[in-house]
Amino acid sequence: MSVPLGWLLRRPELRLKVLAGTRHQEREVTWAHSIELADPSPWLGGGELVLTTGLRLPEDPQARHDYVRRLADAGVAAVGFGVGLSHGRVPAELIEAAEEAGLPLLEVPLRTPFVAVTKAVMERLAEQQYEGVVQASRIQPRMTRAALAGGAQAVVRELAVSSGTHVAFLDSEGRVRACHPPDAAVPALDEVTGQGPAVRAAASVSSGPDGVVAVQQVQVGPRAHGRLVLVADRPLTAVDHLLLGHAASLVALEAEKPVRVRDEQRRLNGTILRLLLEGTIASQAARDHLVEAGFPSRDGVRVLALEDGSPRGTLAAVGEALDERGLPLFGAVLDGAVVVLLPAGHAATAQAVVSELADRQKARPAAGLSAVHELGDGPAALAEALSALSAARARGGADVVHFASLAGQVLVTEPHTRAVLESLSVARLGPLAAYDDANDTELLASLRAFLEHNGQWEAASAHLGVHRHTLRARMTRVQTLVAADLESAHVRAELLLALTVWQGSGAGGDPPTPPAASA
The missing domain is CATH 3.30.70 (Alpha-Beta Plaits)
Structure with missing residues (x-):
């Protein structure tokens, strides 16, 4: 949890004034701390708003520059200098050094006690903590319902959508069993999946150029079912950790669910x-x-x-x-x-x-x-x-x-229509096949070319590699053997369907057996 520095500056009752580092008001304040040591940096963890009246501030200008530099190196968010006690106004050396270091320097007037600033930060942090609890209380039931309806995949999706992160569930061998978004490429996640079997640590958080990675063990008693991995492009909040733990519990329950x-x-x-x-x-x-x-x-x-x-x-x-x-x-x-x-x-x-x-x-x-x-x-x-x-x-x-x-090909694939067409093919094409076998002719092939080229003599004969007069002679023989008028569109359609089945049967098994040719 943290408080934006700009939020503090907008509090009218605090009457804070920015003297340096005006371009860095987006900094986050994690705590407000009053300290009067000549070198407070060893007792700072970063992110603090350091409040001082300059009681131990050295007189030497260079020493004052060093004082500001040490605070900046310690990672403090800003410095609030109280005027009206040891100093009537903020020393110019501090303002100059803070501007050089890019460190926001605030003037705190005498009538604004340091405790008021600290209290404002504490109350805002408490509000954020409560807001996080409320947010989590709204999300957790959705995750539970998702677990009941869709198992691990649904839990992973709900966690990823609610937190705006990438989430994956890895089994005990390191294989991805569920993830969301399903097709997102996340280098940090690739590194985790490449680690193989689940590590023993119950939970871990790491950060790098590709984002922040939180890993939560999915485990019930001695049985470890894998890891739940959350990858974010921002620092993780307490709500993120709370939801990750809840999701890990739900995934564990899913893994333990009776068959x-x-x-x-x-x-x-x-x-x-x-x-x-x-x-x-x-x-x-x-x-x-x-x-x-x-x-x-x-x-x-x-x-x-x-x-x-x-x-x-x-x-x-x-x-x-x-x-x-x-x-x-x-x-x-x-x-x-x-x-x-x-x-x-x-x-x-x-x-x-x-x-x-x-x-x-x-x-x-x-x-x-x-x-x-x-x-x-x-x-x-x-x-x-x-x-x-x-x-x-x-x-x-x-x-x-x-x-x-x-x-x-739909009619050919349906069993009932196929049976009818196979019967038709035996009746119509059987005599042609028998004639071809007995006389070493190509009536079936010629009929197929003629029909598949929509009765176009030039195209069909070119496909067969014969003269069109030869094809015409063959088709006259075909018309005699099938005893049907090839000029009829209905006859042509029927023969083409019969040929389709004849060809299909040949591809998938034996063709229908044609009747023996007569002498």
Whole structure:
């Protein structure tokens, strides 16, 4: 706690007058101290307003300069010189020396007792202390509610926002488990995280060019769960330390929380997710719950759908992977798939989670990811994720399939429509495949080029590397074999869909078996 020097100067009842160092009135006074020693510097700690009547002030001008220099070197905030007792006015040498040293020098009139100045400083410090207690009493309940709703990540966020600092929770191995702001680069924090396992000191504070760093051990009895680190670009206040200690206690409680309590929280989150994806919960109510849980949803959300042999086990593994990234789990098992809510900017997280599951289970699960949606678009996001999951199944569980990458392929990925199209492809394309096999022709390839080039003879023939008359002859044969009019847009669309499935089946497995060619 400290009192700005300018605040004291604005107190009319003190009648203080600045004689030197007028450009340094922003200095902070930590205490007001009356002392008449010839050299008081050994008894000063810095930040004091030194009050003196000059009773022991030397007569020699150089000695008076040295007196001021020693006070400046001791780090005092200012000097208040009382006139009317030993000196009728402040000596000119003191004013000159104070101006040279950049040390504020105040004239204290005879009718202003030193005790009045000291009392003003003490009362203001007491007011600040009380204001700090009130401020902390308002913040602590918010931190507690955040802990109940969102665990360590929510506590870290609340502490960082309330104090205007950077905060991180490091586990016992020195890994960052939660931080806020999530993407801020803080050199001082990098130094702490590089220290590895948690140190034994319960609490420590250090300062350097990159800021002030306070470290609080997160511990319950003999069990240390890590460290809570707060990095600020200003000196820390008593309120900062009080909130840091409270946050460390809440994080420790979260670390000690029984598994069944944590599972209950996840079940509640899963219920919220189901309601959100069904569209039966107001988006604002869902957003409030997400915010309290420490889930960033301001920029929208994505839905990740995974399929594995053990949905419940997969859901638990996803929860552990998200915990390591400081994200709460909002997941549920729907339609035999594990469905998980992710923030908009975490597409890479989806891929990382699937990769970790593959490493743990020795098999890569099929996974589909929706586009970014507002909270009110839950049903649409779920439908997209499940469509992308269907495509992932067809591809044999490769990398996460993004719904946005399925343009022109959605019908192919849906099981029911795919079954219809596969039947169509056998009926329409089977005769062409059989003819090609029997006669060493390229009717299927020619039909594909013709359709994909929108019936443009020159473009399609150039793609195939044949003359357009050759292509025309082939298409006449195709029209005969499929028994349909290729001039019809409906026929062309039907054949193109059949070709898409035929090609898709070839990419993901064996193509539909065409009927044998007739003699």
